[in-house]
Amino acid sequence: MSRLIVISNRVSAPTGSHSGAQGGLAVALQAALAEMGGIWFGWSGEQTDAFTGQVNLHRGDGYTTATVDLEEQDIEEYYNGYANRTLWPLFHYRIDLAEYERGFAGGYQRANERFAETVRPLVEEEDAVWIQDYHMIPLGQELRNRGCANRIGFFLHTPWPPRRLLGTLPEAAELVETMFAYDLIGFHTQEWLESFCDFAQRDMGAEIEDGDVIRYRGRSVRVIVCPIGIDAGEFRTLSDSETARDTFRQMKLSATGRSMIVGVDRLDYSKGLEERFLGYERFLREHPETRKEVFLLQIAPPSRAAVETYQRIRNVLETLSGRINGEHADLDWVPIRYVNQGYSRDVLAGVYRASKIGLVTPLRDGMNLVAKEYVAAQDPEDPGVLILSRFAGAAAQMEEAVLVNPYSAEEISDAILQALRMPRAERIRRWRAMMDGIEREDVLWWRKRFTDALLEVPLAGPKAGATTI
Structure with a gap:
């Protein structure tokens, strides 16, 4: 061989x-x-x-x-x-x-x-x-x-x-x-x-x-x-690891009963992070009755720090998250938790499982494996909802995700509301269809x-x- x-x-x-x-x-x-x-x-x-x-x-x-x-x-x-x-x-x-x-x-x-x-x-x-x-x-x-x-x-x-x-x-x-x-x-x-x-x-x-x-x-x-x-079997094992379970409990405790929306992306202008924040902000403004029921955890480890455009996107996101939090936060609630560091995959598996929504909205992406890892980490009996950019390569395989135009703040806002209100039976049906594809067309x-x-x-x-x- x-x-x-x-x-x-x-x-x-x-x-x-x-x-x-x-x-x-x-x-x-x-x-x-x-x-x-x-x-x-x-x-x-x-x-x-x-x-x-x-x-x-x-x-x-x-x-x-x-x-x-x-x-x-x-x-x-x-x-x-x-x-x-x-x-x-x-x-x-x-x-x-x-x-x-x-x-x-x-x-x-x-x-x-x-x-x-x-x-x-x-x-x-x-x-x-x-x-x-x-x-x-x-x-x-x-x-x-x-x-x-x-x-x-x-x-x-x-x-x-x-x-x-x-x-x-x-x-x-x-x-x-x-x-x-x-x-x-x-x-x-x-x-x-x-x-x-x-x-x-x-x-x-x-x-x-x-x-x-x-x-x-x-x-x-x-x-x-x-x-x-992805290696679907390996990621399921990670999701059941002690580290993942500990992280799951930690995130649920810190959520204090609220639904968590999670985004995990390398800090890059192609990932649509600015547009994502603006879409989430529109959701907060359009649905004030539900806004304190959710928060967005955005994990964005820096990359290519020597390139000026990457320095610029980091400055834009820091300013934007600060403005949104300043306008919408309350004594017992911050709408965006913005974190500039990477985490191990077993920790991320626990974060994914603890979240109600996975928000994956690149402006353009060859594939995007975060979308597949998010689905693979879910509890089959109570899975979260994947919101996915139609301009990610993964969208061609994951048609059961809630597909959005990441340039449209309205579509992102509508998708968040749809995901929060989605019945469990529909969430399971969508998850099962995507998981079947992830297991069938895995890394091997x-x-x-x-x-x-x-x-x-x-x-x-x-x-x-x-x-x-």
């Missing part, structure tokens, strides 16, 4: 921890690697004075992590620059926030060349290589340039923007051309896949064959829809669907035609 070589921007050490610093992708990849075996390679998160390509190895839990340090310039141009100030806002439809600078693009290319040079000696002949996300789009081409004839797949965890938006990127066609070095590309939803094909076909002249194969200048790549899931299903498709690719030697952005 082939080993799996996972390559991503950041790597989580195989410690068996349920650290709050671990995102949904990290947990999913750990589960995939533990089952299949192999190596997880990426940036260590550390800075070095001079790039040497020295690899730091750590073994455990059935796989090995391999990390490399980057220079300050690489971090600034590749990570803070092109990845998070150019591609991230663009891929989330925020071209007003995207910064297009040649230095960023050059640093992005250089860092991917360094990743390729460093990881290439670790890849054995039978290995399947699985590259993750927008940080490393050209990495497959760089591995091909170094003679890597292995099967190489790429998975995008963000949305793929419509062609008119992607066209604002100066080197868009060159970036997409590097993706034809892959054998397989996966997307969370049909919408993201169709947007990719639309650009390749209409702006680059690529041809679509057999519905899922794109050909361009003698190269071809298969594209599939493969929505990521995701891994198997992608890797099975990748391993079906015949080995035909490296793809020619190097391109740099």
Whole structure:
């Protein structure tokens, strides 16, 4: 059986921890690697004075992590620059926030060349290589340039923007051309896949064959829809852990009989937190008779603090939560509990189960695993209600959630009232339908669907035609 070589921007050490610093992708990849075996390679998160390509190895839990340090310039141009100030806002439809600078693009290319040079000696002949996300789009081409004839797949965890938006990127066609070095590309939803094909076909002249194969200048790549899931069984176990039960009791006690609405999001403008607060504020104003019966707990650990737009959203939310609390709070009630720190997944499982409503309202999201974890944590006999943005990838699989337009404060307000008044029988019916999907299409299903498709690719030697952005 082939080993799996996972390559991503950041790597989580195989410690068996349920650290709050671990995102949904990290947990999913750990589960995939533990089952299949192999190596997880990426940036260590550390800075070095001079790039040497020295690899730091750590073994455990059935796989090995391999990390490399980057220079300050690489971090600034590749990570803070092109990845998070150019591609991230663009891929989330925020071209007003995207910064297009040649230095960023050059640093992005250089860092991917360094990743390729460093990881290439670790890849054995039978290995399947699985590259993750927008940080490393050209990495497959760089591995091909170094003679890597292995099967190489790429998975995008963000949305793929419509062609008119992607066209604002100066080197868009060159970036997409590097993706034809892959054998397989996966997307969370049909919408993201169709947007990719639309650009390749209409702006680059690529041809679509057999519905899922794109050909361009003698190269071809298969594209599939493969929505990521969670380890549903593991999360149910977490929900029944002592820590989760203690947290559940603590939250119920602190609620003093009120219904809790919970939001858990990385502090990011794509998560719709400002719009969420405004929608909740509208609910407080429109329904004063019920407002003291609820409170919103928003957990938003900071991220990417070096990027100015993230500093700005934090300032906006602090101001907004302060204003809402100042206007609506009473001696025995505060409408918003706003917390800027992360919590372990077992603690979050207890928080989710104690809440009446899960409020997941990103403006645009590739998938959103918080929505699935919220559902998985619920008491089957008395589940809470998931309010979900229709612009999250998860909405395609979770149609029984209360779907909203996150830009509409009215819809958020109406959805909160609907969820609070929803009969238990309806809550159970909606929860059961969503839970069935979460259990059926879990993280192991995701891994198997992608890797099975990748391993079906015949080995035909490296793809020619190097391109740099």
